[in-house]
Amino acid sequence: MTSIRERNKELILRAASEEFADKGFAATKTSDIAAKAGLPKPNVYYYFKSKENLYREVLESIIEPLLAASAPFNQPGHPSEVLTAYIRSKIRISRELPHASKVFASEIMHGAPHLSAEQTKQLNAQARHNIGCIQSWIDQGLMAPVDPHHLLFSIWAATQTYADFDWQISTVTGKARLDDSDYEAAAQTIIRLVLKGCEISPAAMTVKEPCHSL
């Protein structure tokens, strides 16, 4: 059973995600969050103590999905399968958690002032692991020698853009919201650029072990 407490916290978190994504931390008023949640403002402080705390909880909610998106790199698989799964995961996050994604992007853009050292470390460790994987594929001759750092930056950017710059995408495409087929086209375009760009041919040999980066 969900208590009133849990329900209200959830309502506030959801409202806060949208407001912070729309306006940014500083420009967001706690009174607007309360209004959007349908609760009086002091409730926000009662449950979350401060505006900054609330913001940090929203931020935290995207860290786990973001780390989980790298799962394909932690399992055995051919580069074409791993990268395809990774790109699809990242696109799915942009689509399913657009508000938290934007909050995260905004946080990073401003130098990650609210991100804890632990969170930074986790995200970084995963990034380095992924880069190590890509490098090992290059060393094994499974793909062309494309700089793993820049390849990863391009994948991040291209997939996140569907959440972060949705306004631009709506304006250019003329669609208020992208539908299933749009997201499918986006994923296929990025997958194509990456696989062909890295000269990765469809899984020809079996890769039995996930890569172990130092």
Add this chain to the structure above:
Amino acid sequence: MTSIRERNKELILRAASEEFADKGFAATKTSDIAAKAGLPKPNVYYYFKSKENLYREVLESIIEPLLAASAPFNQPGHPSEVLTAYIRSKIRISRELPHASKVFASEIMHGAPHLSAEQTKQLNAQARHNIGCIQSWIDQGLMAPVDPHHLLFSIWAATQTYADFDWQISTVTGKARLDDSDYEAAAQTIIRLVLKGCEISPAAMTVKEPCHSL
């Protein structure tokens, strides 16, 4: 000769770019801008009337370079040349105007509340022209049928990420600042993904006219 007026306006604009890029519009204090410019706060208001006005001028300063970056699409050229030049222009903007780039990105992320209808129209018209070009290349069999919208979104994202998410890039690469060779590697990676991804072979035939999109 540069008057004191011009010099001071320039100092304030430069300081404002950095502050707005670092903290965002709402979180930036005009007193901090004044301090960074080495001038008393009322000077900021004397020259720019309001914080919002000052912000709009910073924003405007990036529009022209952004439109100019699309120049390769307005001249005749083989897809491989046009796209290579375009990607290099976009990367150059990220490198040379990192603050204004970030301000623009932040503006777009929050739904472009300060962008004028005219600016939106110009940027959109250029985007549509570029998309029309790419489509015509596909129709002429000069490249594989990669969705022009999504291709462009990927190029924008991959090139802008070097300005917008510089913190992340510094953290992952372990370098406080990227140097010439890093930017060169970035450009080459993106160019490679795009050209190979679209199956564009190096200029084989001469293209004598720029494309005319409707």
Add this chain to the structure above:
DNA sequence: GTCTATAAGCCGATAGAC
């Protein structure tokens, strides 16, 4: 646990001296 009513402080903006 919930909400009304209020305090406290910050920051954009300016009046007015020089």
Add this chain to the structure above:
DNA sequence: GTCTATCGGCTTATAGAC
């Protein structure tokens, strides 16, 4: 044209009734 000194509004946060 320039700057000191100050106002006024707005927003976070809370005290205290229910």
